[in-house]
Amino acid sequence: DSGVTQTPKHLITATGQRVTLRCSPRSGDLSVYWYQQSLDQGLQFLIQYYNGEERAKGNILERFSAQQFPDLHSELNLSSLELGDSALYFCASSPSPSYNSPLHFGNGTRLTVT
Amino acid sequence: ILNVEQSPQSLHVQEGDSTNFTCSFPSSNFYALHWYRWETAKSPEALFVMTLNGDEKKKGRISATLNTKEGYSYLYIKGSQPEDSATYLCASPGSNDYKLSFGAGTTVTVRA
Numbered sequence: 001d002s003g004v005t006q007t008p009k010h011l012i013t014a015t016g017q018r019v020t021l022r023c024s025p026r027s028g029d030l031s032v033y034w035y036q037q038s039l040d041q042g043l044q045f046l047i048q049y050y051n052g053e054e055r056a057k058g059n060i061l062e063r064f065s066a067q068q069f070p071d072l073h074s075e076l077n078l079s080s081l082e083l084g085d086s087a088l089y090f091c092a093s094s095p096s097p098s099y100n101s102p103l104h105f106g107n108g109t110r111l112t113v114t
Numbered sequence: 115i116l117n118v119e120q121s122p123q124s125l126h127v128q129e130g131d132s133t134n135f136t137c138s139f140p141s142s143n144f145y146a147l148h149w150y151r152w153e154t155a156k157s158p159e160a161l162f163v164m165t166l167n168g169d170e171k172k173k174g175r176i177s178a179t180l181n182t183k184e185g186y187s188y189l190y191i192k193g194s195q196p197e198d199s200a201t202y203l204c205a206s207p208g209s210n211d212y213k214l215s216f217g218a219g220t221t222v223t224v225r226a
Contacts, residue, residue: 002157033212043158043203043216056213090157099207100146102160103214 003027006091006106014114018079021109023091025072029104031055031097032074034066037108038087049074050097081113116140116208120217127194127224134190135220137204141185148214149178149189150203158203161189194224 003026013019025032034046045058049068060066063081068074078085088110092103119138127133139147146165150158162171167182175192191198201219208215 002159004157031212033214035216042218043205045213045215048212058213097212099212099214100163100165102148102163103150103158104160105150105157107157 002104002106004029004091004093004104004106006089006109008109009107010110010112012112012114013081015081015083017081017113018077019081019111021076021078021089021091021111023074023076023093023106025074025091025093026104029093029095030072031094031101032068032072033092033094033103034060034074034076035090035092036087037090038084043090046076048097055097078111083113086111086113116206116213116215118204118206118215118217120202120204120220122220123218124221124223127191127198127222129194129196129224129226131194132190132192133194133222134188135202135222137187137189137217139185139187139204139206140208141183143209144182144185145207145209147180147182147187148205149187150205151176151200152203152219153200161202189220191222194222196224196226198222199224 005024046060048056094101149161152158164180169180205214205216
C-alpha cells in the first residue's frame with residue numbers, strides 16, 4: 001500500500017459530461033502529480049502541485065483542470081468529456097517537488113467515456 | 115517532453131534465470147533516472163532513483179546501473195522468480211522540474 005488514495009476506482013460517464021477525480025497524498029507528502037495512461041500509451045504527465053500551488057504543467061487539455069487544497073488533497077476535473085478521454089488516471093505524491101524524490105502512486109481511477 | 119525509450123518491449127524468462135533490459139534517454143541535461151515496477155492490477159512502485167554517472171543500486175535480486183554520458187541505464191534481475199513478473203518503467207525529467215517522461219516499459223514474464 002503506497003498510502004496514496006484515489007477515488008473513485010472506476011467511473012463510467014457519457015460524452016459531454018464533467019467528472020471529478022480525487023486524490024489524497026501519502027501522509028507528509030506535499031507534492032501531488034497527475035498522470036494519464038491511455039490505451040497503448042505510456043504514462044503522460046498532466047500537472048504537478050506543491051503545497052497548494054501549481055508547479056509544473058504537461059500536455060494537459062484546456063478542458064482539464066486541477067487544484068490542491070489546504071489539506072493537501074487534490075482534485076482533477078475533466079469537462080466536456082470525449083471518447084478519447086477514456087484512460088487510467090493516476091495520482092502520485094512525493095515529500096518535495098525534487099526530481100530525485102521517488103513518486104508514490106495511487107491505484108488509479110479508470111475513466112470510461114461512452 | 116523527453117524521449118525515453120525502453121527495450122525490449124517484452125521478454126519471457128525461465129524461473130531461476132537472470133535477465134536485463136535497457137532504458138535509453140538523452141545524455142544532455144541529465145538530472146535523474148527513475149525505475150518503477152508495475153504489477154498487474156496494482157500501482158507503479160518505485161525501485162530506484164539514480165542521479166550520478168556510474169551509480170549502481172540494488173534491492174534484493176534487482177539491481178540497476180547508470181551511464182549518463184552515453185544515456186542508458188540497465189535493470190538486472192538475478193535468479194528470476196514468478197513474483198518478478200511485471201512491467202518495469204523508467205522515467206527521467208527533461209529539466210530540473212518534475213515533468214517526468216516515462217518510457218513505454220519492459221514487460222517481464224517469468225515462467226515457472
